[in-house]
Amino acid sequence: MLRRYPDVGEPLACEPITKGLLNHGYRVSTTSGSYFLKHHLDKKHLGDPSGERAAIVRQHRATQRLKSLGVPVVPPLADARGETVTVIGERCYALHPWVDGLHRVGAELTLAQSRRLGALLGAVHTGLEQVMAPRDGPRAPSGRALGHRSPDAADTFALIDDLLNAARGQDGRGAPRDAFDELAVHRLVERRALLERHAHRRPPTPDGPATGWVHGDFHPLNLLYRGADPVAIVDWDRLDVQPRAEEAVRAAAIFFVRPVGELDLAKVRAYARAYRRAAGAGAAELAAAVHRVWWERLNDFWILRWRYRLDDRRADPQFPAVSALAVWWTREYEAVCAAFTE
Numbered sequence: 001m002l003r004r005y006p007d008v009g010e011p012l013a014c015e016p017i018t019k020g021l022l023n024h025g026y027r028v029s030t031t032s033g034s035y036f037l038k039h040h041l042d043k044k045h046l047g048d049p050s051g052e053r054a055a056i057v058r059q060h061r062a063t064q065r066l067k068s069l070g071v072p073v074v075p076p077l078a079d080a081r082g083e084t085v086t087v088i089g090e091r092c093y094a095l096h097p098w099v100d101g102l103h104r105v106g107a108e109l110t111l112a113q114s115r116r117l118g119a120l121l122g123a124v125h126t127g128l129e130q131v132m133a134p135r136d137g138p139r140a141p142s143g144r145a146l147g148h149r150s151p152d153a154a155d156t157f158a159l160i161d162d163l164l165n166a167a168r169g170q171d172g173r174g175a176p177r178d179a180f181d182e183l184a185v186h187r188l189v190e191r192r193a194l195l196e197r198h199a200h201r202r203p204p205t206p207d208g209p210a211t212g213w214v215h216g217d218f219h220p221l222n223l224l225y226r227g228a229d230p231v232a233i234v235d236w237d238r239l240d241v242q243p244r245a246e247e248a249v250r251a252a253a254i255f256f257v258r259p260v261g262e263l264d265l266a267k268v269r270a271y272a273r274a275y276r277r278a279a280g281a282g283a284a285e286l287a288a289a290v291h292r293v294w295w296e297r298l299n300d301f302w303i304l305r306w307r308y309r310l311d312d313r314r315a316d317p318q319f320p321a322v323s324a325l326a327v328w329w330t331r332e333y334e335a336v337c338a339a340f341t342e
Contacts, residue, residue, distance in 0.1 A: 001037065001086055001093055004079040008032055008095070019103070019221060027098065034098035035077075039091060040237065053085050056092055059236040060084045062213075065131035071123055074099055074232045099232045101224030106256035111270045113228060114256075118271035120230055121218055121251060122278020125244045128213035150292060151299035153199045160192050163301060166308035180316060184304055187323040194330055195298060203292045210285060212244045218251040245289035248275050249340065253293065253325065261324020262332075265339040272340040283341040290337045297326045 002011050009032030017025040017036075024039035040056050063073040076084040076094040086093045109117065167184040169177050215222075216238025224232040252271055256264045272286060303319045306312040329336055 114267040115274040118274030
């Protein structure tokens with residue numbers, strides 16, 4: 001890999017980066033400094049290396065253009081042939097400058113920093129609006145929604161039954177039950193009751209939310225801070241055209257969730273006001289996004305899917321707060337909506 005980059009020096013060490021659930025990355029030390037080597041694992045184009053490469057090149061172009069607008073991003077280095085993607089054995093890699101920084105969750109942010117976070121995401125959305133040309137991919141007509149359907153409670157009820165069997169040890173696996181399984185059973189039964197009570201509130205297929213290019217995965221592990229300042233937004237694998245305000249709501253629900261499963265609404269309010277100003281988003285757009293993301297969370301059991309269907313427990317530590325948030329959000333729905341829209 002490094003032989004393609006004559007200016008980066010000779011390799012000295014290569015250490016895997018352990019943070020994150022889905023990415024493979026390495027800190028590479030050479031005689032000229034440190035670099036981040038990213039192994040792209042996007043499954044969207046699995047079996048089609050040329051299609052995957054084209055998608056990664058599009059991501060790279062986006063970050064190069066955003067950097068010219070002053071957005072804190074870290075575009076990849078170009079090799080001796082001017083290319084930013086290397087394909088080795090049908091695997092795609094890219095080499096980036098190394099950026100020293102820390103990940104910070106919402107509890108570590110002040111109100112002023114929460115406002116800055118919202119303004120930053122707004123700048124990402126407006127910046128992408130400027131730099132993504134039509135040739136970069138499909139776009140909804142006139143910037144409108146693509147008709148994404150919200151989850152169907154009937155499907156969720158079937159999933160809950162399946163997951164309950166697994167959590168109760170009735171799926172034939174024979175694994176001993178533990179405290180996580182007990183909590184999973186409690187939350188699944190609780191969630192089924194909530195869905196039965198609120199099934200009539202399923203959002204309709206959208207025909208109006210403004211859409212645009214979004215980062216697609218804006219959360220604390222994809223944002224690096226140096227002191228109080230954000231210095232790098234990383235991991236652009238999910239760059240896509242989606243309802244913009246929904247990304248803003250999803251990000252807040254990750255940054256500002258407390259361990260007990262409640263949102264810090266004061267920080268959400270500061271963040272959302274700054275986002276609305278920076279992105280030019282109205283209160284009605286945010287209110288619709290809050291409703292759709294709330295319903296999405298009420299029907300979502302991705303952590304339990306990983307544990308019981310894939311035997312993958314990496315996300316287990318997130319389950320207590322994530323599962324409690326759906327319950328709290330339902331109870332405090334009006335207050336949450338007000339924090340995003342007032």
